[in-house]
Amino acid sequence: MRKFLTTTAAIAVLMGMGGTAARAAENVEVLHWWTSGGEAAALDVLKKDLESKGISWTDMPVAGGGGTEAMTVLRARVTAGNAPTAVQMLGFDILDWAKEGALGNLDEVAAKEGWDKVIPTALQQFSKYDGHWIAAPVNVHSTNWMWINKAALDKAGGKEPANWDELVALLDKFKEQGITPVAHGGQPWQDATIFDAVVLSFGNDFYKKAFIDLDPETLGGAQMKEAFDRMTKLRSYVDDNFSGRDWNLASAMVIEGKAGVQFMGDWAKGEFIKAGKKPGADFVCMRFPGTQGSVTFNSDQFAMFKVAPEKVPAQLVMASAIESPTFQSAFNVVKGSAPARTDVSDEAFDDCGKKAIKDLAEANTNGTLFGSMAHGHANPASVKNAIYDVVTRQFNGELTSEEAVTELKAAVEAAK
Ligand code: GAL
Secondary structure (H helix, E strand, C coil), X not given: CHHHHHHHHHHXXXXXXXXXXXXXXXXXXXXXXXXXXXXXXXXXXXXXXHHHCCCEEEEEECCCHHHHHHHHHHHHHHHCCCCCCEEEXXXXXXXXXXXXXXXXXXXXXXXXXXXXXXXXXXXXXXHEECCEECEEECCEEECCEEEEEHHHHHHCCCCCCCCHHHHHHHHHHHHHCCCEEECCCECHHHHHHHHHHHHHCCCHHHHHHHHHCCCHHHHCCHHHHHHHHHHHHHHCCCCXXXXXXXXXXXHHHHHCCCEEEEECCCCHHHHHHHCCCCXXXXXXXXXXXXXXCCXXXXXXXXXXXCCCHHHHHHHHHHHHHHHCHHHHHHHHHHHCCECCCCCCCCCCCCHHHHHHHHHHXXXXXXXXXXXXXXXXXXXXXXXXXXXXXXXHHHHCCCCCHHHHHHHHHHHHHHHC
């Protein structure tokens, strides 16, 4: 197929026909923010898979964890009338673009391959708009994880902390060992990622009322103040150079034993694996204390933009390739995430991956699966950014916990 198309394109050029259409048919331009070592390794699985199907890849990486910068660049591209073929996107952002009428239609391939039956409804909420498939989900990540350096944990007695008090005791022990207790990068999305877990540790109802229902009483209440107090406590365990640090550099601190723990989504595992580290032997993955049984999820999807008709076939091949069970396994083993389909075996996954898949299925059955506030699966960007702003200012000591709850309630109310 590839050979045929390449030849056709070459002939078209030779005959002075430009050949643009023929070449465009076998190319996808992909905008994404997967630039860390682990992320790039996972993306490579997709690139190679498409290349094997005769589709070439034009890379548009926009560095910046969580995709904040990527979304700014995307807006500029679309405004200029030059949308990429496919764009890595999270949750409500996909729906926002769909509302603007900017996205294409994947119904044909979705129907042919029976996506409705195998892609969890929690993801379909964001892959479909107005009954039509607009995006292909590639994975399911979750944010309420912690990644502990195993040697440091062993030195501290080896017990995984079961609750907040035990976590604090462990962090104190890391301090005594002379390492940075908490590896963190001071960027709004990273602060918000920790806040996801801290809020969830007060219970499922609390998380749901706060971030899904946006209940003003909950956002401005006494328990939220306690959640902010916990953020202040965690802030006391980061090093002096945390401000602005990229998340993967924070992961590296744990990998190298310079820090004890990182609170981060399971893309962090991609960094550990890339560095040759083994779960159980070199690092420990566990749910943030008090959140076992619950999952705050985010799913990376490739939103497919409306493109010229000759580019659509490659777009459909890409969507189909992403949803193939073999690809789902190969990609997510490297990325640290769980597959976006319910029928993929966990056989190839390591213990953390197996746990991710199991936790996800259980949380889905038990009604304890929630969209991540920090990663755009609880609210549209306007509300998310309002929350980010308060969380970051409080984390950096610009607001007391009392001021933060008042501001949080007001900011969310205004952004709704
Ligand atoms: C998340 C995304 C992950 C990972 C992370 C850090 O929002 O879902 O795939 O890329 O950001 O960049």
